[in-house]
Amino acid sequence: MDPIDKATELLQAADECHDDHPSAAALLLRQIDADALNPGQRPRYAFLLNHVLAEKLGQPAETWQRQQAVLAACGSEAPLPVLRQAGAAARMAGDAAAEETLGQRLADVASVSPAQAAELLVLAAASFQVPLLAGQAGGNAALAALAPLRGPAWQRANGLDATAAVLTNNLASDLAERPVAELAVEPLRRALAEAAELSQGFWHRAGQWVNHERAHYLRAFSANALGDAEVAELQARAGLVLLANHDKAHQERVDQAFLRSELAHALGRLGRAADAQVERSQADALIEALDDAEITAWYRRRVARQQALDAGA
Numbered sequence: 001m002d003p004i005d006k007a008t009e010l011l012q013a014a015d016e017c018h019d020d021h022p023s024a025a026a027l028l029l030r031q032i033d034a035d036a037l038n039p040g041q042r043p044r045y046a047f048l049l050n051h052v053l054a055e056k057l058g059q060p061a062e063t064w065q066r067q068q069a070v071l072a073a074c075g076s077e078a079p080l081p082v083l084r085q086a087g088a089a090a091r092m093a094g095d096a097a098a099e100e101t102l103g104q105r106l107a108d109v110a111s112v113s114p115a116q117a118a119e120l121l122v123l124a125a126a127s128f129q130v131p132l133l134a135g136q137a138g139g140n141a142a143l144a145a146l147a148p149l150r151g152p153a154w155q156r157a158n159g160l161d162a163t164a165a166v167l168t169n170n171l172a173s174d175l176a177e178r179p180v181a182e183l184a185v186e187p188l189r190r191a192l193a194e195a196a197e198l199s200q201g202f203w204h205r206a207g208q209w210v211n212h213e214r215a216h217y218l219r220a221f222s223a224n225a226l227g228d229a230e231v232a233e234l235q236a237r238a239g240l241v242l243l244a245n246h247d248k249a250h251q252e253r254v255d256q257a258f259l260r261s262e263l264a265h266a267l268g269r270l271g272r273a274a275d276a277q278v279e280r281s282q283a284d285a286l287i288e289a290l291d292d293a294e295i296t297a298w299y300r301r302r303v304a305r306q307q308a309l310d311a312g313a
Contacts, residue, residue, distance in 0.1 A: 007036035011045055018048060022056040029053065029066075034073040043081035046070050050085050054092050055128040064093035080109050084163060087117075088124035110159030119148040120160050120167075127170045138178070139187030142171055146194050157205045165202035165211070172196040172218055176225040177305070180312035189226055196222035213242040213255060220262040224269075224306065227313055232266035254295060257286035258302065265306045269313075 010032045018025035029048055037045055046067060054063040067089040074082055087102035099121060107117035126145035130138050148154070149164065172195035175188060182188055200215040207215070216239030223232035239259045243252055264279035287299045 003033060003036040004038065007032050008038070008041065011037065011041055011048075014048055014052070015044065018052050018056075022052050025052045026057055034066075034069045037073070039074070039079075042070055042074060043079065043085070046082050046085035050089055050092075050128050054089065055131060058132075060089070060092040060094075064089040064095060064098075078105070078109075080106065080159075080163065083109060084120065084124050087121040088128060091121055091125040092128065110163075112158050112160055113153060116153045116158070116160065119151075119154075120163060122148070123164065123167050123171075127167050127174075130171060131174045134178075135182050135185045136187050138175070138182075139185055139189070139191045142175065142191035142195065143187060146171070146191065146198060149198050161202045161206035165199050165206055165215075168195045168199035168202065169215075169218055172199055172222050176222045180308055183225055183227075183309075183312075192222055192226060209242055209246045210252065210255075213239045213246075213252070213259075216242065217255065217259055217262065220259065220266070224262055224265050225309060227269070227309075229266040229269035232262060233270065236260075236263035236266060253286050253290060257283045257290075257299065260286070261299070261302060261306070265309075269310070 010028045014025040014028035014032075017028075025048070029045070029052060032045060034042065034045065049063050049066050049070070053059045053066070067086040070082060071078055071086050078086070083102055083106045087099055087106060090096075090098040090102055100118070103117040103121055104114050106112075106120065107114045110117065123145045126141060130142045130145070133141050146168070149168070154164070172192055175192040175195065178188065183192075196219050200219055203211040203215040216235045219235035220232045220239065223229070223235060236259050240256065240263070243256050243259070247256075260279045260283035264276045264283060267273075267276035267279060283299075287296055290296070
């Protein structure tokens with residue numbers, strides 16, 4: 001088989017199984033020659049190295065070694081996503097000199113200061129480390145990584161806005177899915193609220209209307225996890241307004257279904273059972289009409305999670 005085709009096939013297979021079978025994905029990732037990948041595939045490969053080898057399997061040294069091969073394949077033209085993943089890997093492996101060098105390269109590509117690039121790499125590493133930390137430790141680690149994003153440099157539009165939006169989104173999503181008992185731990189609660197709020201702010205600057213709508217979903221989803229039904233209702237309704245104004249072709253029916261599901265959850269908690277049932281019925285109907293087994297399973301997991309949150313309230 002042609003080396004390029006083989007690398008592409010291995011990457012696709014690893015991508016498909018990495019969440020359910022990380023050890024199998026790791027075996028596939030270790031067979032990939034970074035030089036054989038198309039340039040456009042290297043950012044995904046770099047992410048999977050961090051996500052699978054470092055985060056899921058606890059192998060930061062190997063991860064950093066393999067990230068260096070990705071950097072070498074890219075040469076002097078390494079794109080921002082690759083530099084971010086490599087910098088995070090260097091930090092997780094404890095290679096401070098390499099982390100500093102990669103921060104400078106990232107700063108040059110994004111047209112930001114080295115200090116701001118260094119803060120982004122701290123956040124990038126935290127996105128892989130926080131999922132491994134429970135309760136108070138996870139909350140404190142997330143808060144430490146988020147704190148610099150309140151600084152002056154981050155209050156202006158810059159070349160790292162979209163990246164920061166993704167990373168804060170990932171942190172919020174991880175924290176919101178924690179066991180219900182962990183959601184009572186104060187540092188974790190504060191980190192979840194801050195990550196979702198920051199992500200929304202970054203997407204407001206860097207994204208299009210779909211990003212704005214999905215940021216509203218993240219806020220609603222996070223607020224429901226925290227038991228703040230009033231905020232969840234407001235955020236879900238704001239997302240639905242954006243869909244009504246922009247999605248004339250109804251291409252984002254999945255987004256609408258999940259927003260309505262979060263709205264139903266919030267309304268139920270606010271004691272508005274009849275309104276909640278209307279939203280739940282609309283969400284159910286949207287999912288049924290899609291006739292997609294994977295999306296249906298995802299939706300049912302979300303409904304079950306909402307029920308677990310209510311039971312633990």
